[in-house]
Amino acid sequence: VSSRLPSRLVDRLRSAAGRSAVLTDPADCWAYGYDNSRRQALPDAVVLASTHEQVAAVVGLCSAAGVPLVARGRGTGTTGATVPVRGGVVLSLERMNRVLALEPRDRLARVEPGLTNQALQDAVAAHGFFWPPDPTSAAVCTVGGNLACNAAGPRAIKYGTTRDNTLGLRAVTGAGEAIRTGVATTKGVVGYDLTRLLIGSEGTLAVITEATLRLTPLPEARHTLQATYRTVGAAAAAVSAIMAQPVTPCALELMDRGAIDMIRGYQDLGLTEAVSALLMIEIDGPRHGLGQAVDAVAAAAAVDGLIGIARATDATAAADLWRARRALSPALRNVAPKKINEDVVVPVSRIPALIDGLGELAARHGITIVNFGHAGNGNIHVNLLVDPDDAAELARAERCLDETFDLVLRLGGTLSGEHGVGLVKREFVRREIDPASLRLMRDLKRVFDPNGILNPDKSLPD
Amino acid sequence: VSSRLPSRLVDRLRSAAGRSAVLTDPADCWAYGYDNSRRQALPDAVVLASTHEQVAAVVGLCSAAGVPLVARGRGTGTTGATVPVRGGVVLSLERMNRVLALEPRDRLARVEPGLTNQALQDAVAAHGFFWPPDPTSAAVCTVGGNLACNAAGPRAIKYGTTRDNTLGLRAVTGAGEAIRTGVATTKGVVGYDLTRLLIGSEGTLAVITEATLRLTPLPEARHTLQATYRTVGAAAAAVSAIMAQPVTPCALELMDRGAIDMIRGYQDLGLTEAVSALLMIEIDGPRHGLGQAVDAVAAAAAVDGLIGIARATDATAAADLWRARRALSPALRNVAPKKINEDVVVPVSRIPALIDGLGELAARHGITIVNFGHAGNGNIHVNLLVDPDDAAELARAERCLDETFDLVLRLGGTLSGEHGVGLVKREFVRREIDPASLRLMRDLKRVFDPNGILNPDKSLPD
Numbered sequence: 001v002s003s004r005l006p007s008r009l010v011d012r013l014r015s016a017a018g019r020s021a022v023l024t025d026p027a028d029c030w031a032y033g034y035d036n037s038r039r040q041a042l043p044d045a046v047v048l049a050s051t052h053e054q055v056a057a058v059v060g061l062c063s064a065a066g067v068p069l070v071a072r073g074r075g076t077g078t079t080g081a082t083v084p085v086r087g088g089v090v091l092s093l094e095r096m097n098r099v100l101a102l103e104p105r106d107r108l109a110r111v112e113p114g115l116t117n118q119a120l121q122d123a124v125a126a127h128g129f130f131w132p133p134d135p136t137s138a139a140v141c142t143v144g145g146n147l148a149c150n151a152a153g154p155r156a157i158k159y160g161t162t163r164d165n166t167l168g169l170r171a172v173t174g175a176g177e178a179i180r181t182g183v184a185t186t187k188g189v190v191g192y193d194l195t196r197l198l199i200g201s202e203g204t205l206a207v208i209t210e211a212t213l214r215l216t217p218l219p220e221a222r223h224t225l226q227a228t229y230r231t232v233g234a235a236a237a238a239v240s241a242i243m244a245q246p247v248t249p250c251a252l253e254l255m256d257r258g259a260i261d262m263i264r265g266y267q268d269l270g271l272t273e274a275v276s277a278l279l280m281i282e283i284d285g286p287r288h289g290l291g292q293a294v295d296a297v298a299a300a301a302a303v304d305g306l307i308g309i310a311r312a313t314d315a316t317a318a319a320d321l322w323r324a325r326r327a328l329s330p331a332l333r334n335v336a337p338k339k340i341n342e343d344v345v346v347p348v349s350r351i352p353a354l355i356d357g358l359g360e361l362a363a364r365h366g367i368t369i370v371n372f373g374h375a376g377n378g379n380i381h382v383n384l385l386v387d388p389d390d391a392a393e394l395a396r397a398e399r400c401l402d403e404t405f406d407l408v409l410r411l412g413g414t415l416s417g418e419h420g421v422g423l424v425k426r427e428f429v430r431r432e433i434d435p436a437s438l439r440l441m442r443d444l445k446r447v448f449d450p451n452g453i454l455n456p457d458k459s460l461p462d
Numbered sequence: 463v464s465s466r467l468p469s470r471l472v473d474r475l476r477s478a479a480g481r482s483a484v485l486t487d488p489a490d491c492w493a494y495g496y497d498n499s500r501r502q503a504l505p506d507a508v509v510l511a512s513t514h515e516q517v518a519a520v521v522g523l524c525s526a527a528g529v530p531l532v533a534r535g536r537g538t539g540t541t542g543a544t545v546p547v548r549g550g551v552v553l554s555l556e557r558m559n560r561v562l563a564l565e566p567r568d569r570l571a572r573v574e575p576g577l578t579n580q581a582l583q584d585a586v587a588a589h590g591f592f593w594p595p596d597p598t599s600a601a602v603c604t605v606g607g608n609l610a611c612n613a614a615g616p617r618a619i620k621y622g623t624t625r626d627n628t629l630g631l632r633a634v635t636g637a638g639e640a641i642r643t644g645v646a647t648t649k650g651v652v653g654y655d656l657t658r659l660l661i662g663s664e665g666t667l668a669v670i671t672e673a674t675l676r677l678t679p680l681p682e683a684r685h686t687l688q689a690t691y692r693t694v695g696a697a698a699a700a701v702s703a704i705m706a707q708p709v710t711p712c713a714l715e716l717m718d719r720g721a722i723d724m725i726r727g728y729q730d731l732g733l734t735e736a737v738s739a740l741l742m743i744e745i746d747g748p749r750h751g752l753g754q755a756v757d758a759v760a761a762a763a764a765v766d767g768l769i770g771i772a773r774a775t776d777a778t779a780a781a782d783l784w785r786a787r788r789a790l791s792p793a794l795r796n797v798a799p800k801k802i803n804e805d806v807v808v809p810v811s812r813i814p815a816l817i818d819g820l821g822e823l824a825a826r827h828g829i830t831i832v833n834f835g836h837a838g839n840g841n842i843h844v845n846l847l848v849d850p851d852d853a854a855e856l857a858r859a860e861r862c863l864d865e866t867f868d869l870v871l872r873l874g875g876t877l878s879g880e881h882g883v884g885l886v887k888r889e890f891v892r893r894e895i896d897p898a899s900l901r902l903m904r905d906l907k908r909v910f911d912p913n914g915i916l917n918p919d920k921s922l923p924d
Contacts, residue, residue, distance in 0.1 A: 105702040105811040177898040185807045187839045187879035196658040217708035240567040246679035289751015345647045349567040377649045417649035436639040443909040
């Protein structure tokens with residue numbers, strides 16, 4: 001045992017979770033020490049829990065020993081939130097992947113946290129339902145990770161985020177105490193809302209062992225629009241106009257000129273030079289009337305500066321319209337192996353000011369910035385492209401990022417819409433949250449985790 | 463000054479809020495000591511705040527002096543949540559009734575807490591929007607009260623509760639510290655979710671001085687259905703069937719046989735003896751396709767035991783269908799001047815078991831029970847009709863109520879869907895919330911309100 005943990009603790013973890021469920025060989029542990037932020041740290045041990053009771057026992061042991069514990073799903077997060085920067089125990093929940101109950105008549109599913117988002121969608125689709133959170137990583141990310149980060153995705157514009165689609169939780173606090181929060185119904189006002197407090201807390205307050213999720217009926221049909229504009233301001237005006245009429249799309253995604261130029265060089269998507277911004281719009285709902293709903297959205301999208309709107313009413317044609325958006329990620333990887341990808345949010349009406357401001361920052365700092373994202377929520381993915389071997393460029397990018405955050409806050413926005421804080425945005429939190437609120441948050445953390453073992457050094461600044 | 467408060471504190475409250483904004487004459491104070499629960503207590507002083515700064519000063523003074531402070535809107539709550547049972551200061555927010563900002567392009571309004579729900583609806587309707595929470599008291603209740611109780615109403619089935627429709631808050635903690643929570647956008651994952659923690663906390667954690675509310679576009683049209691059934695089980699099966707198909711109604715209200723019998727004796731509504739349950743169903747949305755959406759709901763409602771479905775496609779015909787439901791409250795007042803009105807919730811599929819169980823309890827305890835409510839959320843208003851002069855009946859009703867709560871919890875439900883806990887359900891909270899969670903809630907209360915001045919003896923049990 002090469003672990004820096006006391007051997008008695010390792011023995012007790014083995015008693016609690018089973019011998020084969022505790023890894024201490026660094027060769028085994030490394031795989032549990034990184035996420036999609038490309039940050040990495042070696043845990044002293046990894047415990048692969050299979051039950052709520054094992055989680056309670058493991059957290060209790062770590063709490064008593066004062067050993068850091070980081071709960072983890074599949075490590076698809078982008079902020080280093082699951083990187084065990086202080087060593088200790090990584091508690092992997094990947095084996096807790098059961099659907100415990102599926103109640104179509106009550107529009108709910110009760111699941112374990114290690115279930116992947118896709119496995120959940122498959123299970124509930126068989127009954128005519130879906131669970132709205134749809135992060136890009138849905139195929140592999142877990143429901144527990146979605147809960148920890150309050151994950152979202154394109155559909156959030158119409159169907160809300162994880163927080164809006166979860167009814168109740170079972171969890172273990174940092175003191176090792178088991179709790180149940182929330183209800184199994186869409187209403188409930190007894191006691192404080194611990195459910196939504198735990199959601200988005202990045203594993204710093206409690207380890208979620210079970211979730212009661214609110215399901216939404218699958219829409220009958222979906223149509224897709226691709227609208228192109230002469231300026232990003234025109235596209236942003238279209239976003240506002242679309243959001244001001246009654247039909248809320250189920251996706252309203254923006255690509256700016258930088259993003260379009262990137263894919264222009266990569267493959268021919270039939271976008272002329274005049275196209276400076278592009279909206280991908282999806283409208284779902286009952287088949288009857290969907291055509292008219294799409295007409296209403298298309299009419300709202302037809303602001304000054306519109307070049308054209310292409311429409312798809314079947315899956316094949318829709319896939320063709322999405323080609324441009326889908327080409328973007330590989331193109332980005334090709335052009336810039338390193339990118340700083342932020343997911344800032346501003347009120348929809350401030351998107352033009354954000355894009356203009358980012359253009360000014362890009363020019364001033366000599367950094368290429370590519371913007372796309374969930375415009376209907378004002379959630380823009382700002383990508384600063386940098387050469388990782390160019391130290392001067394990296395330094396300029398860091399300054400540019402710093403000013404980007406100030407710009408976002410000046411526009412009434414927030415520093416993260418769905419990726420979260422984790423390690424990477426921690427020191428910027430102070431700019432957004434006032435000192436009194438931060439103090440309350442730290443005090444709340446102490447209430448749930450008196451020994452400070454749960455995911456230390458994450459989410460809140462020092 | 464007949465107040466039991468130290469005269470220095472009264473002087474300081476006057477300096478903080480203005481001489482005429484502080485009432486200490488009991489004749490003036492009594493009006494601020496009751497709510498719709500018919501409970502009453504005399505505050506030592508009433509402060510009518512006009513600004514956030516005044517609220518911060520008043521709370522700070524009471525905190526320093528250890529004097530209880532109860533924030534209050536218009537007193538329409540039904541649980542005694544604003545009754546100042548320990549005396550002290552009632553802080554009325556009725557003068558803080560401004561719309562601070564209305565941003566249709568961002569689908570939000572920023573308002574003060576004393577604004578009435580109706581005044582808000584009027585202000586935003588002019589821009590084509592509404593705010594979903596629609597309690598029966600909407601004409602007079604305040605947004606601040608809606609936030610404190612997490613108010614809802616019929617529309618919650620489709621559009622959610624107050625918690626689902628609020629983006630951010632400005633508030634003053636029990637320590638007198640000003641905080642801002644949440645964001646001005648529909649996404650945001652920086653820091654813990656203090657917004658939803660404060661919503662529904664019944665003024666026990668902080669006094670809300672400003673709210674950023676999420677607005678929803680007004681639907682183009684609405685159709686109404688009245689479906690009658692031979693048994694309440696059939697009506698409940700229809701509710702489940704309706705909720706299992708993709709068109710979510712914007713109201714799905716149930717009346718049981720007891721409720722129908724009550725209005726039968728009161729006015730002729732054309733409901734035959736065979737009718738044992740009735741559903742009022744409303745479907746809203748874009749005009750195009752609405753007819754087909756209504757057809758889909760009507761088809762789902764046509765379960766075994768259906769007697770008939772009446773349909774209204776204009777406001778006059780709809781008002782006629784709603785006559786039965788509207789006749790219920792006056793009929794109830796007529797028949798039973800005192801009723802114990804609970805608003806329990808069960809998963810939709812358990813409504814038949816709830817109604818059956820209530821029938822059994824009513825028979826066993828010799829109490830008339832009338833049930834109606836927001837069936838789409840499983841939120842049933844259970845009315846125990848009692849003669850206030852009959853002590854034996856009152857005692858039987860209390861025992862019946864006690865067993866009603868046990869029944870609801872056995873069915874996986876919750877003790878309150880929208881009215882809250884306040885004073886009247888306080889001692890039942892322990893049956894629903896586990897000891898560890900309750901301990902956490904009390905600790906959270908201490909974090910926000912270290913001197914325990916905010917609305918003492920409410921919401922959480924001793």
